[in-house]
Amino acid sequence: MTTADIEKPSSAKGRVTPMMAQYIEIKTANPDSLLFYRMGDFYELFFEDAEIASRSLGITLTKRGKHDGEDIPMCGVPVHAADDYLQKLIGLGHRVSVCEQMEDPAEAKKRGSKSVVRRDVVRLVTPGTITEDRLLDAKRNNFLASLARVKGGSNSHGNTYGLAWIDMSTGTFRVAESDDVRLAAALARIDPSELVLADALLQETELRATVEGLGAALSPVPRTFFDGATAQDRLSSYFSVGTLDGFANYTRAELIAASGILAYIDKTQLGERPPLEPPVKEAAAGQLLIDPATRANLELTRTLSGERRGSLLSAIDKTVTGAGSRLLASRLAGPLTDPQQISQRQDTIAFFASDTMQREDIRSLLKSAPDMSRALSRLAVDRGGPRDLQSIAFAMTSAREIAGLLASGGAYPQEIADTVQRLEQAPHALGEKLMQAIAEEPPLLKRDGGFVAPSYHADLDELKSLRDQSRKVIAQMQADLSAELGIRSLKIKHNNVLGWFMEAPTAQCDPMKDDPARFIHRQSMAGAMRFTTTELADLESKISSAGERALAIELEIFNELTKAVVEAGAHIKSAAEALAVLDVSTSLAVLAEAENYIRPVVDEGLAFTIEGGRHPVVEQALRKSGEPFVANNANLGPLESFENGQIWLITGPNMAGKSTFLRQNALIAVLAQMGSFVPATKAHIGVVDRLFSRVGAADDLARGRSTFMVEMVETAAILNQATDRSLVILDEIGRGTATFDGLSIAWAAIEHLHETNRSRSLFATHYHEITALSQRLERLNNATVRVKEWKGDVVFLHEIVEGAADRSYGIQVAKLAGLPKSVVKRAQKILVQLEEQDTNKPAEKLLDDLPLFASFSQPLDTILEPEQESEGVVSNELSVLLEALDPDDMTPRQAHEALYALKQKQKELSSH
Numbered sequence: 001m002t003t004a005d006i007e008k009p010s011s012a013k014g015r016v017t018p019m020m021a022q023y024i025e026i027k028t029a030n031p032d033s034l035l036f037y038r039m040g041d042f043y044e045l046f047f048e049d050a051e052i053a054s055r056s057l058g059i060t061l062t063k064r065g066k067h068d069g070e071d072i073p074m075c076g077v078p079v080h081a082a083d084d085y086l087q088k089l090i091g092l093g094h095r096v097s098v099c100e101q102m103e104d105p106a107e108a109k110k111r112g113s114k115s116v117v118r119r120d121v122v123r124l125v126t127p128g129t130i131t132e133d134r135l136l137d138a139k140r141n142n143f144l145a146s147l148a149r150v151k152g153g154s155n156s157h158g159n160t161y162g163l164a165w166i167d168m169s170t171g172t173f174r175v176a177e178s179d180d181v182r183l184a185a186a187l188a189r190i191d192p193s194e195l196v197l198a199d200a201l202l203q204e205t206e207l208r209a210t211v212e213g214l215g216a217a218l219s220p221v222p223r224t225f226f227d228g229a230t231a232q233d234r235l236s237s238y239f240s241v242g243t244l245d246g247f248a249n250y251t252r253a254e255l256i257a258a259s260g261i262l263a264y265i266d267k268t269q270l271g272e273r274p275p276l277e278p279p280v281k282e283a284a285a286g287q288l289l290i291d292p293a294t295r296a297n298l299e300l301t302r303t304l305s306g307e308r309r310g311s312l313l314s315a316i317d318k319t320v321t322g323a324g325s326r327l328l329a330s331r332l333a334g335p336l337t338d339p340q341q342i343s344q345r346q347d348t349i350a351f352f353a354s355d356t357m358q359r360e361d362i363r364s365l366l367k368s369a370p371d372m373s374r375a376l377s378r379l380a381v382d383r384g385g386p387r388d389l390q391s392i393a394f395a396m397t398s399a400r401e402i403a404g405l406l407a408s409g410g411a412y413p414q415e416i417a418d419t420v421q422r423l424e425q426a427p428h429a430l431g432e433k434l435m436q437a438i439a440e441e442p443p444l445l446k447r448d449g450g451f452v453a454p455s456y457h458a459d460l461d462e463l464k465s466l467r468d469q470s471r472k473v474i475a476q477m478q479a480d481l482s483a484e485l486g487i488r489s490l491k492i493k494h495n496n497v498l499g500w501f502m503e504a505p506t507a508q509c510d511p512m513k514d515d516p517a518r519f520i521h522r523q524s525m526a527g528a529m530r531f532t533t534t535e536l537a538d539l540e541s542k543i544s545s546a547g548e549r550a551l552a553i554e555l556e557i558f559n560e561l562t563k564a565v566v567e568a569g570a571h572i573k574s575a576a577e578a579l580a581v582l583d584v585s586t587s588l589a590v591l592a593e594a595e596n597y598i599r600p601v602v603d604e605g606l607a608f609t610i611e612g613g614r615h616p617v618v619e620q621a622l623r624k625s626g627e628p629f630v631a632n633n634a635n636l637g638p639l640e641s642f643e644n645g646q647i648w649l650i651t652g653p654n655m656a657g658k659s660t661f662l663r664q665n666a667l668i669a670v671l672a673q674m675g676s677f678v679p680a681t682k683a684h685i686g687v688v689d690r691l692f693s694r695v696g697a698a699d700d701l702a703r704g705r706s707t708f709m710v711e712m713v714e715t716a717a718i719l720n721q722a723t724d725r726s727l728v729i730l731d732e733i734g735r736g737t738a739t740f741d742g743l744s745i746a747w748a749a750i751e752h753l754h755e756t757n758r759s760r761s762l763f764a765t766h767y768h769e770i771t772a773l774s775q776r777l778e779r780l781n782n783a784t785v786r787v788k789e790w791k792g793d794v795v796f797l798h799e800i801v802e803g804a805a806d807r808s809y810g811i812q813v814a815k816l817a818g819l820p821k822s823v824v825k826r827a828q829k830i831l832v833q834l835e836e837q838d839t840n841k842p843a844e845k846l847l848d849d850l851p852l853f854a855s856f857s858q859p860l861d862t863i864l865e866p867e868q869e870s871e872g873v874v875s876n877e878l879s880v881l882l883e884a885l886d887p888d889d890m891t892p893r894q895a896h897e898a899l900y901a902l903k904q905k906q907k908e909l910s911s912h
Contacts, residue, residue, distance in 0.1 A: 016067060018116045020046075026099055030121055033095035038119060042076040043098075050075045056092050057085055083134045086125060090135065093217050096125040124268040127217040128194030131169045131274070131378050138322030138371065139308075140329065141167045145192035146261035147211070148226045149201060150253040162253030164261045165190050168274045168381075170323075170373035171573060175254040176282040181721060184210050186284065188292040189333050191301070192216045196264045198223045213292060221264060228252060231259035238262050239278055248281040275380040275569045288335040288673050293714045294693040297729075298666055299617075301329055312667055315617045316676065318590045320367045322374075323576060324583025331584065335673035337687050342602045345585070345675025347413035350599060352589035353677075359586045362402055366583050369398035372576040376569055379562045386442035386451035389434050389561055392572065396431025399423045399575045402582065415585070419578040426575035427568040437561060446558050449551040457557060463550040470543040474500070477536070485511040492536070498522055500540040501530045592677040595619070600672040600683035606645055606725065607637035608669075608760045612681030615664035616671070619679060630657070630798040634665050636727075636760035637686060642779055644724050645760030647753055651768055651805035652785030654813050657798040658764040659695060661785075662729045665762060666693055669727055686725070688760075692718040693729040708736030712745075719752050728753065728761040735766065743767045754780060771804035775898065782894075803891050 036043035045053045050073040054061035063071040077085040102118040128144025145165040161178045178186045199220035303310040319325045352359040370391035378384035403423035442451035478492040490504045509529045512519035523530040612631040619629040636646050668678045672685050694714045734742030754777045774780045782804040786797040815824045
């Protein structure tokens with residue numbers, strides 16, 4: 001039976017109990033989520049919800065009564081352990097409505113014996129709206145994002161999209177505008193855990209494929225959530241301002257997206273307003289654009305398997321706070337394109353790299369600074385507890401001490417000076433008050449009491465003393481009664497139903513049963529009986545009164561402190577952000593010192609010169625195994641005679657290090673533009689506007705795409721979008737199809753990169769024929785990975801040198817991989833035969849067989865298609881080729897190849 005089959009209690013199908021009638025009514029109002037229905041100390045689930053939860057959580061499915069003649073499936077989870085179960089359900093993509101008891105059961109009984117406790121949904125829990133510390137990853141932002149589309153908008157060439165994203169656990173609120181081309185990259189950078197969008201958008205195939213590729217939970221909502229007519233009013237109302245002009249000049253798309261996400265928060269939080277900062281507008285032009293495929297290929301924040309360990313982020317993260325780790329991840333996800341901002345971040349790292357003592361003092365204080373932003377957010381939506389107040393107190397203490405430490409210094413870089421100012425403006429008096437008010441080891445929940453420190457409130461101390469003294473009296477009463485009645489196992493206990501009572505085994509209860517005037521029978525159980533006395537009831541009244549009054553005072557103190565914290569929220573958040581900046585800067589200084597990183601030069605030019613470059617992740621992995629990493633140089637910037645970047649065509653065997661070399665240069669660019677030092681001995685990088693990487697093989701069967709189709713789609717995106725400021729990394733283009741098809745595609749792709757995109761590029765290939773292109777493409781340089789053969793085996797030297805490989809050593813690599821000897825020997829024989837058949841087709845002949853630059857408008861003398869040849873052109877061809885050669889700039893192998901090419905051309909001209 002599904003919840004959709006359940007009718008309201010007035011249905012003619014049959015009667016239901018009052019409790020089940022209430023459940024059905026609440027469930028009907030919340031059909032798209034699992035309903036956690038509070039019953040005493042458990043959250044119960046019924047019908048289809050119970051079946052789903054039972055499978056998802058691995059808990060027992062039972063039954064409770066009948067509905068329309070069928071058993072009602074039921075399962076439940078303890079309230080005290082609900083967070084653990086919520087975390088698992090949310091992780092599986094479920095949404096949960098939390099239905100609480102809104103009154104004490106005793107109050108319900110006053111209305112009649114069959115009255116049901118009033119219940120209502122207090123919260124809708126979704127992946128993007130959780131704030132509980134136990135449900136969140138301290139090192140990762142938990143973004144709730146919204147996507148709105150405006151036809152045309154500010155983009156005259158297509159759709160305009162508004163993006164808004166919020167981290168409810170910290171109050172971060174950002175908006176941006178995008179277009180069809182940049183949308184996937186923008187969403188990948190945000191990396192939301194939940195995406196809210198109008199349900200109509202999910203009906204469009206391409207857009208649906210884009211958002212589903214994120215891996216985020218999708219929450220379609222009615223179009224009314226994204227009503228442009230009310231968008232500005234909704235934002236103004238939320239932030240209690242008359243106009244948004246004081247925040248930023250938002251576009252219509254940004255306003256609609258921001259309004260939609262606030263409408264969703266209002267729905268899920270049932271009117272509770274988390275303390276969000278006003279939406280900060282982010283300009284797309286200010287950040288390095290990295291599409292989803294490139295992020296995945298380069299494993300920036302997680303590996304291809306989805307793990308953080310093994311990613312670039314994991315390798316560079318030396319932070320000591322959760323907030324610092326989140327800021328580091330944010331900077332890595334969105335590197336800058338403004339050299340001045342990059343330089344400011346580098347200045348801060350350089351300062352802490354030079355002042356080791358102050359850096360370590362700051363890091364020591366940061367370690368004792370809990371996560372203020374998340375504690376503040378929980379308190380603001382009434383989900384916080386005493387430990388959140390204590391966290392803010394501890395963090396404020398660290399902030400004050402760090403501010404004092406830095407204030408004693410001299411001139412600081414701009415970023416440090418800004419953080420000092422923000423720390424000095426923090427509400428330190430409030431922090432001291434919290435330190436005085438909260439006990440050293442407070443409970444998790446405020447309802448448990450006992451979190452106010454001794455001597456903070458005189459009346460509270462008096463009540464606690466009375467309560468605690470009364471408990472000692474009960475212990476003495478138990479001892480006296482046990483001795484008087486001769487019942488050694490007599491105990492005085494308490495529960496929420498009976499209050500305080502005496503309990504003893506049934507066989508030993510005769511002394512109490514014989515004196516009913518004194519010992520009043522309360523309850524009989526299997527093997528035990530429970531009694532009370534007038535004396536015990538009076539004492540219970542005193543204890544209960546003292547305990548209730550003490551808890552009431554503590555809760556009042558908690559509410560007062562929470563109100564003060566929320567009112568100071570803006571300064572607290574500013575201080576928290578300042579601490580995160582210091583954590584990131586000091587950690588990157590530690591990284592630079594430990595890993596021997598250097599400060600790169602980043603400017604507006606097109607340079608890309610790396611000396612002694614290393615792969616930051618692979619280097620650390622090799623160090624653990626005791627192996628050295630071989631550093632390599634790269635120069636992709638324009639040389640003196642060129643206006644655009646160079647293309648390096650890299651050949652060499654598998655396992656030799658080509659892919660590592662490609663990736664390390666891309667990662668060095670990302671690190672440099674996020675403001676970090678880089679793993680090299682020298683680096684000069686002109687700002688990269690877009691980073692493209694096509695590495696590895698993967699299919700997309702859900703979208704009907706084979707491995708080769710995915711490769712071609714990604715390659716198409718690169719060739720269609722890359723500019724002369726982009727950095728392009730291509731590895732093994734065309735290997736997923738037939739040899740000549742693949743060779744043709746790779747050949748044409750290089751021509752396009754050279755003539756149209758004019759990007760700085762690294763292109764690795766096993767098609768050695770393409771290396772001949774370096775004779776005609778002036779900015780194309782051949783490079784190869786050095787190897788040595790020793791007794792039939794290949795030794796990888798991992799060194800990138802000028803030149804081209806003459807073969808791929810594939811059979812040697814296959815031998816290293818463990819292929820059977822018989823297969824290796826047979827492959828060697830086949831290779832010899834194939835090479836003998838191909839000796840009459842040297843690679844250089846392809847320069848004439850394939851028309852060069854056929855797709856571009858070129859002068860006639862550079863296009864040698866057969867139908868365009870004339871007698872004058874043919875007779876002139878040999879001198880043109882000779883004129884193009886520069887013996888002083890050629891390796892012996894290149895000179896040898898050029899000589900063969902000239903001889904071949906001479907034969908052709910003679911025969912003609």
